[in-house]
Amino acid sequence: MTWLSELRTAALVGTARHPAPAPPVELGVLPPDGLSSEESLLEQAALADAATRAARRATTLDPADIPEPAPPDDAPLASGDAARLLDLLLTQPSVGLDLRNQLVADWLRFAEAAGQRVPHRLLPKLLELADSRSAVAEHLHPAIGVRGRWLEDLKSGVPAPDSPASADWTALKSADATAELERFRREHPAAAREQLASHWDTLAARERAAHLATFATNLGDEDEELLERALDEKAKSVRDVAAGLLDSLPASARAGRMAERLRPLLHLKGVLRKQFEIGLPPEPDGAALRDGIPADRRTGEPDRLARLDAVVRGAPLEVWTTASGRSPAATLALLKGETRVLETILSTAALRADLDWVRALLDIRTDLRLLNCLPRNEREDILIRHIKAGTDHPFSLVEPLRALPKPWGLHLAGTVLDQLFAKNGSSLAGMLADVLPAALPPEAAEQARRMLEQSDADAGRRRVLRDAVQYHSFRQSLTEAFP
Incomplete structure (x- = not known):
């Protein structure tokens, strides 16, 4: 042996x-x-x-498999307290993992603003963390510098794309072509439209539908001609994509055709208390089918409500105010009880970012799709109004609050902190636990600290407040480390 x-x-x-x-x-x-x-x-x-x-003997490598040495990294190095704080976050975090990830992302943003890069010795740990945390990954550049990008390429085996979008998508396979066309569309919408139009007849129906869907990016009235062409396609998948995009264009010819279908269906009834009486569309003819109104089912009763949905989505919202002779807010009051129609109007207003209708709808419902149409300050003002009015269940405000850009304004932050000690406040704190520390502006950290010092037996609420205080304390150290 x-x-x-x-x-x-x-x-x-x-x-x-x-x-x-x-x-x-x-x-x-x-x-x-x-x-x-x-x-x-x-x-x-x-x-x-x-x-x-x-x-152990070294493995003999094919020279073609040996990577090129990393290029020089001339960006200024983050050193001193800045480097020590990043090392601490990556190796011995003194806060919870969610807070650690947020603070690492903050560190990368501070480094970018200061024009400094991550120390080379910390790159492996940082890239390992970014592999599993998208919140960190999206802030890696430019703080990881040339050496970091070189390491990323080695890990992935694919060089990071740094070339501008081009029209070469036509030579790629279907899925890759769609991805490249979408990239091209973001940067050169008119050229992308011309390219797709010129290759339209050479594409299969599946490719036409997928490529056309990329036009949701930078969609405008100038795209109408190609979308009308797509409505003439035999393939329903292509027509459906075109109709969905045209729903966003209330000045299009299709919107005018939908308006002609909607007007005869709207009638005001009542003397003292007027309400809309809404008819249902007839069986669709060829022109209606072309515009995306669904055909009747082969068996069973036809879904006439689905027809109405399609007509409402496609027609200009002004059809409703013209029929009522009132403002959007007053018109919505005439639709009380018409839940399905209201939902369709809401999704249409959000799709088109029609601010008059968006604001009127927000008076009756807090909806993330509507809020996202508004400028940041107005979104916060509406949420403050809804929180203080108490007309919405606190939990219905969670997603809108989570979706707001961070940090929140001081007024909103104070209002939410006060709400944490109201009825259902502990549950609300739990639902906001992962976003609240970064959502609070530095000026609100002191309020969170005072609330933490108050006698409160609720462990969950105390934990959320403690995380907020710890986060801002550490973030203050980052602020001081990057002059």
Whole structure:
């Protein structure tokens, strides 16, 4: 039995049953005197590990597989307290993991603003964290510098795309072509439209539908001609994409055709208390089918409400105010009880970002789709109004609050902190726990600290407030580390 085999046996069955062997004389080493059998085993295990590593031969690599050396990294290095704080966050975080990830992202933003880069020794740990945390990954550049990008390329095996979008998507396979066309569309919408139009006849229906869907980016009235062309396609998948995009264009010819279909369906009834009476569309003819109004089912009753949905989505919202002779807010009051129609109007107003309708709808419902249409300050003002009015259940405000850009304004932050001590405040705190620390502006940290000092037996609420205080304390250190 060899020395290594005897070592393994001793480790497996224990030194009481199989004493640790003596090292072979060829190694030219002897264990220290006075070691117990167990200590001798551990000493020799370390020796065996070093010996086997030293004896291992390097694998011969194909020269083509050897990566090019990293280019010089001339960006100023983050050093001193800035480097120590990042090292602490990556190796020995003193806060919870969610807070740690947020603070690492903050560190990367501070470094970008200061024009500094991550120390090379910390890049492996940082890139490992970014692999599993998108909030960190999206802020890596430019703070990781040239060496960081080089390491990213080695890890992925694919060079990071740094070339501008181009029209070369036409030579790619279907899925890749769609992705490249979408990139091209973001930067050059008119050229992308011309390219798709010129290749339209060479594409399969599946490709036409997928490529056309990329026009949701930078969609405008100038795209109408191509979308009308797509409505003439035999493939329903292509027509559906075109109709969905045209729903966003209330000045289009299709919107005018939908308006002509909607007007005869709207009637005001009542004398003292007027309400809309809404008819249902007839069976669609060929022109209606072309515009995206669904065909009747082959079996069972036709879904006439689905027809109405399609007409409402496609028609200009002004059809409603013209029929009522009132403002959007007053018109909505005439639709009380028409839940499905209101939902369709809401989704249409959000799709088109029609601010008159968005504001009127927000008076009756807090909806994330509507809020996202408004400028940031107005969104916050509406949420403050809804919180103070108490007309919405606090939990219905969670998603709108989570979706707001961070940090919040001081007034909103104070209002939310006050709400945490109201009815259902503990549950609300739990639902906002992962966003509240970063959502609070630095000026609100003191209010959170005072609230934490108040006597409160609710452990969950105290934990949320403690996280907020810890986060802002650490973030203040980052602020001071990056002059």
